[in-house]
Amino acid sequence: MKISCIIVEDLQVAADFLLKFCEKSGLLEVKGHFSNVADALVFLNEQTIDLIFLDVEMPGATGFDLLDQLVYSPSVILTTSKTEYAYNAFQYNVTDYMKKPFTYQRFQEAIGKVKKAEVNTATIESNDYIFIKADGKLIRLNNDDVLFMESMGDYVKFVTPAKKYVTLNTIKGLEEKVNKSAFLKVHRSYIVNIHKIDDIQDNTLYIKGNYIPISKAHRADVMKKLNIV
Amino acid sequence: MSEPFRFSQSLQVDFLNDLYDGDWEYAESVFENVITEIPKLMALANQELEMQNAEGLRQALHKAKPLFGYVGLPATQAMIQHMENNCKTGVLNGAMKEDFANLKNKIRVDSDLLEEEFRRLTEYNKK
Numbered sequence: 001m002k003i004s005c006i007i008v009e010d011l012q013v014a015a016d017f018l019l020k021f022c023e024k025s026g027l028l029e030v031k032g033h034f035s036n037v038a039d040a041l042v043f044l045n046e047q048t049i050d051l052i053f054l055d056v057e058m059p060g061a062t063g064f065d066l067l068d069q070l071v072y073s074p075s076v077i078l079t080t081s082k083t084e085y086a087y088n089a090f091q092y093n094v095t096d097y098m099k100k101p102f103t104y105q106r107f108q109e110a111i112g113k114v115k116k117a118e119v120n121t122a123t124i125e126s127n128d129y130i131f132i133k134a135d136g137k138l139i140r141l142n143n144d145d146v147l148f149m150e151s152m153g154d155y156v157k158f159v160t161p162a163k164k165y166v167t168l169n170t171i172k173g174l175e176e177k178v179n180k181s182a183f184l185k186v187h188r189s190y191i192v193n194i195h196k197i198d199d200i201q202d203n204t205l206y207i208k209g210n211y212i213p214i215s216k217a218h219r220a221d222v223m224k225k226l227n228i229v
Numbered sequence: 230m231s232e233p234f235r236f237s238q239s240l241q242v243d244f245l246n247d248l249y250d251g252d253w254e255y256a257e258s259v260f261e262n263v264i265t266e267i268p269k270l271m272a273l274a275n276q277e278l279e280m281q282n283a284e285g286l287r288q289a290l291h292k293a294k295p296l297f298g299y300v301g302l303p304a305t306q307a308m309i310q311h312m313e314n315n316c317k318t319g320v321l322n323g324a325m326k327e328d329f330a331n332l333k334n335k336i337r338v339d340s341d342l343l344e345e346e347f348r349r350l351t352e353y354n355k356k
Binding site: 010013016017059082100101104105 | 244247248250255259262263266288291292294295296298299306310
């Protein structure tokens, strides 16, 4: 099945190159090209796609403004002519970051990362437990037992109702490994069990007596995952 | 098989060969597009400079910058990047105006080169 995508890019030459590369790959179906964030958001609020090729600086609003307003999380490949957005790209957890102009070979590398992320996600979705290395042994934790995970530098604290475990790990590393139907990164320092959230107020969520911040970059993901009626 | 098109040595030849990967008709259309777009964006940049609008100037330059990459002129891209960075100070002083004048001179030379390259591409593609 082809990866559905849109191109959000105000420079026509750059958009044309992307269209050409998408067609050449045979792996992508381009659902639309938008030269500004507002038009892209109208489309994205009506249709779900797998991938966005996203320019950063556009008239009216930036690519990061678009990501802040998205209510779901497709893969994102940033396309920009500046390297200074790399830090933001990391914060927004984008799949890749391509500096314009880029060759077809570089484009293929980026698509490879999107496909790899999809495969990893599909594998992880089926797991209802994880093994962690703590207290000198491998300990099985059912997803349902974990309330949240908190970054402690090079370590991560797993919080369960009964006990806290500290493992040599990072939130970024764990984000790739945990079951995404149960866990959600809400801040660069926190992954929470979606099913354990008691309530949310503004940019803070509450799980069994613990207050956990929701970052601006992750707020849209959180709201999307909640069963709001 | 016909001889591949050879870009001018004044351009970033290896990158252009990778970018167009033998699709010389596409290269022709991109060169044509860039030749058309650059004067428009530089006119806009000039207008913003005259209005002392540093952010407007930065945005116009930012949009023009990658165009030079698609036609193998990284030195011009670097000049624009330098100006973009200086625009962030919000002050359009004498040095900035001098930089802009130098950029315009560079682009004048570039444009002649691009026109010639476009002519050669068109000729090559007709064969």
